[in-house]
Amino acid sequence: MPQAPSTEPELTGVRNFRDVGGLPTTDGRRVRAGQVFRSGHLAHATETDTEFLASLGLHTIFDFRNAADHALEGPDVELPGVRNVNLPLSDPADGTEFWRMVRDGDLGQLRQVLGEGKAALRMANSYREIVTNRTAEHRQVVQSLVQDQVPVLMHCAAGKDRAGLSIAVTLLALGVEREAIVADYLESNAPHRRYKVRRNSESAEARSPEVMELLAPLFDARAEYLLAAFDTLEEIWGSTDRYLAEGLGLTPETLDRLRDHYLESPA
DSSP states (O other), rough: OOOOOSOOOSSSSSSEEEEOTTBTTTTOOOOOTTSEEEEEEEETHHHHHHHHHHHTTTTEEEOOOHHHHHHHHOOOEEEEETEEEEEEOOOTTOOOHHHHHHHHHOOHHHHHHTHHHTTHHHHHHHHHHHHOOOOHHHHHHHHHHHHHHHHHEEOOOOSSSHHHHHHHHHHHHHHHHHHHHHHHHGGGGGGSSOOOOOOOOOTTTTTOOOHHHHHHHHHHOOOHHHHHHHHHHHHHHHHHHHIIIIIIIOHHHHHHHHHHHHHEOOO
16 A cells, blocks of 8 residues: 655645645544545646656545636646546635636725625635535545545645545544644645735735735635634534534444544554
């Protein structure tokens, strides 16, 4: 079985790549290395990046981008023998017009749409919507891991929101500690991982401190976003166990199979 490298690779055209192996569970186990990976999109992967990704022994790549993302960035590079599954999830900055405003909008437009906490609220509400209304997609992801029991990569555009929440759901199913899930999510803020803010004008005004501050909530990984999803999960289902059982339809036997394969045995 392929094993994750001991040091994180420096990928040129793929941002926010990492192995979630090593994260601790509530019962004293850890996620097995070389099995579950996350990243931003693979559309701009270089030849060297592609060779590295091909070396991981991936079986499935889950792409949570939508049609607008594909039109903007392009399709993923093809990896030999890898199954590509497109499961579009709601983009927190959904819509062609919204992204056009992000890239082209003047200060007045940005203030109106994103100012006074509206950008952060938009992000938190999107996380709530995904965990509430996308249970079928998340069930498909977890069931695929159970059935195939092989290495998988999950990504969206930046690898932060849609992939971040899908990874979080997967880690909940594995029994990973919530604090560890949040800590892994916040790794997306590292400078070398962050999705680059695209502004069509390179003028000083287009990238002024106020403009960048208004845009920041869209590009930050903030604990409050993921915690909003966790709070919503508990408001609707009452507990993580009930969410997994009733929301995702995962039986105890299914969860045992998932954990037996993707977790290391206790030392």
